[in-house]
Amino acid sequence: MDLGNILSHLGSFLGTLMFLCAIYQKYFPGHIRSYMEKYSRLGLDLARPYVQVTFYEFTDHMFAKNAAYSTVKCFLTGRSTAQAKRLKAQLKRNQSLVLSIDEREEIPDEFHGVRLWWGSGKRVSKSKVLPFYPPPSADNKSYYKLTFHQRDRDVILGPYLNHVREEAEAIKARNRQRQLYTNNGSSWMGVVFEHRATFQTLAMEPSRKQEIVDDLITFSNAKDFYRRLGRAWKRGYLLHGPPGTGKSTMIAAMANLLGYDLYDLELTAVKDNTELLKLLIQTSKKSILVIEDIDCSLDLTGQRKESKKDRGDGEDKKGRPVKKPSNVVDDDKKAANPSKLTLSGLLNFIDGLWSVCRGERLIVFTTNHVEKLDPALIRRGRMDKHIELSYCRFEEFKVLAKNYLGIERHDLFERIEGLLQEKNMTPADVAEHLMPKTEAMTHEDRLESLIIALTT
Template identity: 40%
Template sequence: MEPDLKNRLKSDLQSFLRAKQYYHRLGRVWKRSFLLYGASGTGKSSFVAAMANFLSYDVYDIDLCKIPSDSDLKLLLLHTTPKSVVVIEDLDRFLADKTSRVSASGILNFMDGILTSCCAEERVMVFTMNTKEHVDPNLLRPGRIDVHIHFPLCDFSAFKTLASSYLGVKEHKLFPQVQEIFQNGASLSPAEIGELMIANRNSPSRAIKSVITALQTDGDGRGCGLIGRQTEDGDDELDEPNGVVCGEGLHTVKDLRKLYGFFRFRVTRRSSSSIASLPASPLR
């Protein structure tokens, strides 16, 4: 996230914490609502966790697909406590699902209905979406959503921040090449770039080269499956064998996406067969 935006959001949250009397003087419920929108892997869920840690609030993550009815959604709101972040993820996908048992009006009442006005004191409500292009603007109007935050794909500035955090590298001879590729329109999500850096964390040169390869191939792995070797000056070069290196070697973005899909499939199967419907409970 851009430092200026991060600082403005921190100031907004600090102002919210001090605003109890102000909200009460206005006759408004003491809550703040955020919309986080952007492609998968751009940091929306991480931002929710950071927000909760910053505020020292509990987190309630509500899965609308598991809610039997509008009244059950209201009941979940009653189970939340003050000093909490109430999260509904992927709201755009849910609204596009015509088989859902929770209605759009149920969502609206959850956002700013009578029950919310009575029971949502000292709450932060967060809704995430991949895109808001096809969502009814009435759902996103001020009063229902106070702050809209866009989470973009990675650019060169964000890449440098990731390289500093993940690899301890602030400058590198390959940075001009990376910058040129970004300027030509290529991009990946911060999560994808971060995973490539983690997989190659023992060699910053190899990690940056893996990002370059992924950007050049749009993350599909064409020409990847590379193994590093060290040159005389200590840098890593990349060979091109047929296999893909696992463990400490290079992971292509395609491999990481496949792995994520496998875990998601396993979790979905397990949850659908063994997890009963439970009231919302805080995660600390």
Template identity: 40%
Template sequence: MPSTTSVLSAYTTFSASTMLARTMLNEVQNLTNQLIPQQLQEKVLAKLGGLIGYSSSQMTLVIDEYNGLSLNQMFEASEAYLRTKISPSVVRLKLSKAPQEQNFSLTVNKGEKIVDSFDDVQVVWQMICTETQKTKADCDGYFSSESVERRSVELSFHKKHKEKVLSSYLPHVLERSEAIKEENKVVKLHSLGNCYGEVNLDHPSTFDKLAMDPTLKQELMDDLDRFVKRRKFYKRVGKVWKRGYLLYGPPGTGKSSLIAAMANYLKFDIFDLELTSIHSNSDLRRLLLATTNRSILVIEDIDCSSDFQNRQAGAHNQGGNQLTLSGLLNFIDGLWSSCGDERIIVFTTNHKDRLDPALLRPGRMDMHIHMSYCTPSGFRILASNYLGVNDHSMFTDIEQLITEVDVTPAEIAEELMKSEDVDIALKGLVKYLHVKKIERGKANGGEKEVSEQEREPESKGRS
């Protein structure tokens, strides 16, 4: 029988060996973590598990930020949803704030994990970021290399909950994210052309401030309301869920303000397409893919883009390398127009008669909106906006003069801004309208005189 001393000695030796082994193991683990990335460790362990027949009970879904050339809707939804699930245990967050925004924006930083539960199912989200090098051309055509961050989120859960996660939890995330984005959405203005950029659209224009015909304004609002509610209708009839509007009229009648009012009303982003910077149909298709759902695509002053007025322009210049009318038509309602949902296309022009009829038919430009010179009702809206008055003794004279001259809402607004005193501002407007009336009379008199002079030689010849 061993003595007490020998037993204690053996125990001490065993304890020391155990401590040494544990210390060495910790050192090896720390060294491994420093030298081998966590993702690579997980892949190696997964491979080893497969070789020895080990099967993990966990399943992981990888959701990349991009699906080919398009944004991954599920990634965007996850990012918005996870902002509402940030717990006190999360120690690293990304903080941002645009100059026009009132509040800070917090997002999950790379490597952080967020635990969520849904219908007794526990899931774990983790943000993954990797960096790659990408070569790109700037606005002047110079090439440069930049570091690009590739982002994805990983969703992990027990394998037995796979069906519930796919059929119930992820649709729940999508639905909640849409509601969250709608509540917090800031309308953005995107520039599409040689250089892509975006800013927050901090434009104050709303429908109630627009100096346009009240009946036409209500018709447009009703049309927009019908459009956004008709997802199932468009699918049932086999049409792409989009709508086209042509805004035409002289400069200064509020076409750009109307576009901003539409964006603010629907909370749709605006994509401003600069045709002069696009050189081929393929460029046009590439830019179309950069637009998002629930957006307004704007092509202003399309009558100034003479390249589209000749259907054969591309046939005479470098074949298919040119931007052609047929390319634009396919962009509006061809196969490429189906690359997205709930989109609005707006053309503006000062001269509707100069446009190719192919651009104007229903299905391309569904509603034609005439932005006319200012009307009496439009003047009253402007007076309320700029002077804060709804009635005045000079209103009758002003409204009568407005019916006798061609004056734009922009011209009237400029006169009303010249003084904060209501009487002074309105007197100045009356004077301005009288001058325009006199100028119009002189112009009409000159035209009449020229016409009589042209007829005079004809009468002499007959005599």
């Protein structure tokens, strides 16, 4: 059969089809057409055993943003770059380029051996809008559509969609700018966290650093472990050592390693236990709660107070002088600090019933005098890992020399190694001597400055 005959038959078929459609529209009543369309769709659904779930960008309620659409969009961003053939690009406010799948594009996915497909498109609305209300743009009608076989309904609508949500949350946490918060009354105020400290630049012996890094990563991946144990997904760290040994720098390195926000809690600004719990509830997942210099925060960290009858008020019943215990707070100190926060409230905040209100959290205490802390505050289970940060030794010095001088060996290193074994100097003091004071200072000048400080 030649091309002319094919076109002739095709034209006859199309003409017949158009005639039948016209007859259908003209002579079949509307209610009969609706029944026929309904049952024809049911027949098609039986013949095509696939289920579709649509995630619209906006809900039907005054075009409110649909959180499920944003979650799917975040989830598909990485996959679309690797698998889709048609992509659309957008610039974010920070001028970074974001790629996502274009309309009417489809990408496959697999979950526990189940095959499924994601597609995107736009819904064309025929409804009229009020003249005083701006009509929605084409973008406001965007959607994502998930298609899968009906035999896999339980797997997709349960575990898979939970997987999509958790993966999207992890992606958002990795990509968002981290925040540094401090408390103002019963609320937090924050700024962008821009500290660049990492464990690579931290002045610490390499094996100890690796031990801490492994512990942090194990914790961040231990959601199922904590859930199986029925414990809150949190871990406490106590950093102790002399001033200038890098406690605050280590906290910044922790935040940068895990991508967590930082909440710097100032206990002296908290009025009572209730306000402390309000602050806890407002914190987010994937965060580090920090209380620096816990030994200096209110009267919470020393030995527990004796009862009033045991205090003494200058003399005993026989008139003999009695020395007031050092752990008793004077009335003038109480007046200067009207906080009603108690040690019991702080302990409940750390690992009581309220501590489970947010998951995946580190709680970090720092102190220069660990011996002053109440044993109940730092016992295992509250402060799970105790990390001592001490004076600078040669391993720590080599890290600082690489950071500040960009060198890993020098003729003066051997002499510095011996001096650091004889004299205690904090990493902060060592770093100060390695800092260039003028542009003319050479590496040798700065090392000589350190040697002079260690020998005087």
